Amino acid sequence: MNRLYILTLTGRAVAVLIVLALLLSPSSALAAKDRTPPTQPTNLHVTATTAMSVTLAWDPSTDNSGSVSYRVHLVSPSTDRVANQTSFTWTSLSPNSIYSFYVYAVDKTGNRSATSNTVTVTTSAPDTAPTTPVNLHVTATTQTTVSLAWDPSTDNSGSVTYRVEMVSPSFAMETSQTSITWTSLSPGATYSFFVYAFDQSGNRSANSNTVTVTTPADTTPPTSPVLSGSVLSPSQVRLTWTASRDDTEWWSPSYRVLLNGSPSPHVNWDGERSVRIRHLTPATTYTFNVQAYDTSGNIATSNTVTLTTEPSSDTVPPTAPTNLHLVSDQGGGEFYLGWTQSTDDVDPQYAIEYEIYVNGVLSPLAASAGVDQDFVYARPECENTFVVKAVDRSGNTSAPSNALTLFPWGQCP
Numbered sequence: 001m002n003r004l005y006i007l008t009l010t011g012r013a014v015a016v017l018i019v020l021a022l023l024l025s026p027s028s029a030l031a032a033k034d035r036t037p038p039t040q041p042t043n044l045h046v047t048a049t050t051a052m053s054v055t056l057a058w059d060p061s062t063d064n065s066g067s068v069s070y071r072v073h074l075v076s077p078s079t080d081r082v083a084n085q086t087s088f089t090w091t092s093l094s095p096n097s098i099y100s101f102y103v104y105a106v107d108k109t110g111n112r113s114a115t116s117n118t119v120t121v122t123t124s125a126p127d128t129a130p131t132t133p134v135n136l137h138v139t140a141t142t143q144t145t146v147s148l149a150w151d152p153s154t155d156n157s158g159s160v161t162y163r164v165e166m167v168s169p170s171f172a173m174e175t176s177q178t179s180i181t182w183t184s185l186s187p188g189a190t191y192s193f194f195v196y197a198f199d200q201s202g203n204r205s206a207n208s209n210t211v212t213v214t215t216p217a218d219t220t221p222p223t224s225p226v227l228s229g230s231v232l233s234p235s236q237v238r239l240t241w242t243a244s245r246d247d248t249e250w251w252s253p254s255y256r257v258l259l260n261g262s263p264s265p266h267v268n269w270d271g272e273r274s275v276r277i278r279h280l281t282p283a284t285t286y287t288f289n290v291q292a293y294d295t296s297g298n299i300a301t302s303n304t305v306t307l308t309t310e311p312s313s314d315t316v317p318p319t320a321p322t323n324l325h326l327v328s329d330q331g332g333g334e335f336y337l338g339w340t341q342s343t344d345d346v347d348p349q350y351a352i353e354y355e356i357y358v359n360g361v362l363s364p365l366a367a368s369a370g371v372d373q374d375f376v377y378a379r380p381e382c383e384n385t386f387v388v389k390a391v392d393r394s395g396n397t398s399a400p401s402n403a404l405t406l407f408p409w410g411q412c413p
């Protein structure tokens with residue numbers, strides 16, 4: 001019944017009733033309106049300054065209604081910004097300029113406190129680039145290192161980092177010191193360097209002078225290998241030697257084998273420091289040396305080993321291998337080839353070695369004895385033609401097998 005009655009009232013009558021209710025109610029919003037402003041914020045002071053910003057802090061206001069917010073006021077150009085804590089960083093200022101600020105508090109009803117003290121502050125000078133490092137000079141040189149030093153840069157913002165650049169090949173190193181040692185250089189090579197400084201903002205100085213230095217040449221050979229040898233057959237000897245070490249190169253030096261003082265043909269590398277010398281003449285005395293050499297061409301020659309091959313009356317070669325065929329194509333020019341083994345008038349099959357020729361050239365890989373397949377590298381593109389020959393212990397070489405031609409892909413250049 002009440003609801004029906006209210007719905008029939010006019011809008012005007014409703015408004016009158018609401019106003020009456022507000023005036024008569026002791027707890028109405030109008031009667032409780034907060035007219036007390038917050039207390040004055042005090043002790044406004046500057047806590048930090050940069051070229052572009054000022055950070056301010058102050059002691060809080062209190063208010064009867066509880067929380068307040070603050071307005072930070074920039075005097076000129078007159079601007080307010082809202083702060084909800086008792087500190088504020090005013091950004092986007094200009095370097096080296098004078099600014100004045102004060103603060104006031106505002107309660108929830110909008111009552112304004114008295115303004116705080118006014119502070120006047122000058123922003124920092126702009127962050128400028130470090131001065132140029134000068135007097136770049138070489139303090140020490142070895143075959144593989146160059147030590148450099150320079151006079152320091154100064155900077156408005158404190159510490160700087162130095163970037164040392166090698167001109168060619170182009171490399172760079174960074175340091176906070178005023179010296180550096182460049183390692184892993186090559187002996188007898190010429191290098192140029194310059195340095196510049198940069199600050200924490202990335203401002204970069206000009207380049208220092210450029211210094212050019214040549215490392216001392218490597219004139220020291222690796223240590224001499226110690227060579228030993230043994231006779232394997234009428235046509236082969238085995239040579240092994242100790243590892244050489246170079247003064248400046250951490251990697252193994254290169255080796256070559258001398259037969260009677262000249263580079264030896266038919267060196268069958270079974271390992272880095274183990275070879276068979278093949279196709280020697282029976283009952284013949286040879287001298288052998290091994291030479292180790294570094295990349296600067298300094299050579300160390302081993303002791304001399306003298307060996308006499310076994311005698312032999314075998315002058316008949318093995319039969320030619322037959323049925324040369326592809327076992328598998330590994331891709332990239334790598335192949336396994338198979339064949340039917342040869343026989344010899346004197347030697348057992350397990351003693352017969354097989355030489356693979358790729359496009360007419362003997363494979364540099366070690367020849368194996370008594371096998372019916374072996375691995376070989378060839379051209380990865382276009383066709384390759386293979387033949388295999390058998391060699392007996394006295395060095396007699398058979399006729400070639402059938403030729404096998406494979407076409408991995410593409411056209412020959």
Ligand SMILES: [Ca+2]
Pocket residue numbers: 034035036037038063064065107111
């Ligand atoms: Ca208040």
Ligand SMILES: [Ca+2]
Pocket residue numbers: 127128129130155156157158199200201203
């Ligand atoms: Ca600077």
Ligand SMILES: [Ca+2]
Pocket residue numbers: 218219220221222246247248249294296298
């Ligand atoms: Ca050397």
Ligand SMILES: [Ca+2]
Pocket residue numbers: 314315316317318344345346347392394396
């Ligand atoms: Ca024979």
